[in-house]
Amino acid sequence: MQGVPAQFDNGFDAAQFRQPAHRPGVELYRAHIVRHAFEPHTHEAYGLGAIESGVERFRYRGSDHLAPPDSLVLMNPDVLHTGRAETEGGWRYRMVYVDPDAAEQITGEAGWWFDEAVRHDPVRARRITARLDALWRADDPLDFDSQLHALLSEFRDHARIPRRARDEPAMRFAPVVDYLHAHLAERITLEQLAAVAGLSPFHFLRRFRAQYHVTPQQMLMALRLHRAKRLLAAGIAPARIAADTGLADQAHLTRAFAHRYGVTPARYQKQVRG
Numbered sequence: 001m002q003g004v005p006a007q008f009d010n011g012f013d014a015a016q017f018r019q020p021a022h023r024p025g026v027e028l029y030r031a032h033i034v035r036h037a038f039e040p041h042t043h044e045a046y047g048l049g050a051i052e053s054g055v056e057r058f059r060y061r062g063s064d065h066l067a068p069p070d071s072l073v074l075m076n077p078d079v080l081h082t083g084r085a086e087t088e089g090g091w092r093y094r095m096v097y098v099d100p101d102a103a104e105q106i107t108g109e110a111g112w113w114f115d116e117a118v119r120h121d122p123v124r125a126r127r128i129t130a131r132l133d134a135l136w137r138a139d140d141p142l143d144f145d146s147q148l149h150a151l152l153s154e155f156r157d158h159a160r161i162p163r164r165a166r167d168e169p170a171m172r173f174a175p176v177v178d179y180l181h182a183h184l185a186e187r188i189t190l191e192q193l194a195a196v197a198g199l200s201p202f203h204f205l206r207r208f209r210a211q212y213h214v215t216p217q218q219m220l221m222a223l224r225l226h227r228a229k230r231l232l233a234a235g236i237a238p239a240r241i242a243a244d245t246g247l248a249d250q251a252h253l254t255r256a257f258a259h260r261y262g263v264t265p266a267r268y269q270k271q272v273r274g
Contacts, residue, residue: 012090012118015262019058019128019233019272023140025102026148027272030136031262036091038083040214041260042222045097046112047130050125054091058083060117062213067091070122074114074158078177080214080222081117094132096151107152110160120159128154172197173211177219184224185246220246225260228253233272238265 015031024244025045033056040059049072056067060081073093075081077100085091104110133150138144179196180188193216195205208216224245231241242253257265 013262016269017263017271018136020141020144023102023145023148027097028093028132028136029032029097030088030093030132033083033086033094033262035251036084038081038262039259040080040082040218040222042078042080042219042226043075043097044223044226045077045099046103046114047073047095047097048152049073049093049095049129052092052094052129054089055086056083056093057086058117059213065117067093067118070120070125072119072121072125072128072155072158074117074119074155076114080212080218094129094136096132096135096148098152103152106149107156109159109161111161112155112156113161114155115160116158117177120155124154173208176208176216177223180216180220180223181227184220184227185244187246188220190217221256222260225256228257228265228269229261232265232269235269235273238269241265 012032012034013036015029015033018028019029020026025042026191027045029049038058048218051067051069051071053069055069058065058081060065060075061079066086069258073095098106098273100110100112101111128151131147131154135144135147135151138147144233174194176196179193179254190201190205193208194201197204197207199207205216208219214222224247228241228245228247232238238253239250242248242250245253247253254264257268261268263271
């Protein structure tokens with residue numbers, strides 16, 4: 001990986017991604033963030049990791065959270081969140097993002113759900129940091145998969161089952177999220193989304209925001225950027241992605257992607273495919 005991402009204003013800010021070629025649905029991430037503030041974004045995956053140093057402040061499910069050193073970060077799929085430093089020297093952390101299908105394949109269990117986004121657990125946090133470091137360095141596929149299984153096992157007793165998707169509000173809005181996925185490149189109106197949910201437009205807007213703690217537009221932008229992320233990982237040139245994801249142009253893609261993920265589209269693509 002080359003040094004500090006070009007789009008960061010502060011020279012100490014850095015973020016790196018890695019995707020194993022043999023294990024779809026898994027992405028590794030490590031970063032040291034001092035000044036950058038991440039806008040609302042989603043990973044459509046479990047975001048599991050540990051804080052090595054410093055303190056992160058982030059907004060998640062309608063509340064602000066602080067993640068101090070030696071704490072675990074436990075994020076559920078499809079939940080928008082932010083992130084910024086709470087301490088002067090920023091915060092250093094490592095994460096793994098695992099798609100729900102991949103998590104089920106690895107753990108043999110479906111529908112993990114984490115009630116708490118942050119758990120202070122120094123012994124386990126340090127062990128998880130070491131496991132994430134070993135996972136980053138693992139070149140052999142068998143070694144990688146063994147390390148990955150051991151890592152997810154560290155989070156098992158914090159997960160709740162059965163699947164939260166059985167809750168009635170989530171079921172009502174699942175078709176709306178599916179509709180957003182299917183129409184990312186189009187102009188979408190509030191009336192269209194309300195019709196999918198079977199509600200009047202502003203009643204829908206209020207209910208949607210109460211469920212997800214973001215507006216439909218914020219959700220749409222997060223899904224567009226996540227789609228762009230997948231296309232970049234697949235090797236599609238950034239210049240071709242903006243139109244396919246409903247963004248105005250490549251400059252819009254670059255700005256929005258950097259605000260949410262901390263790297264430019266070109267740098268992200270180089271990292272995950274290098």
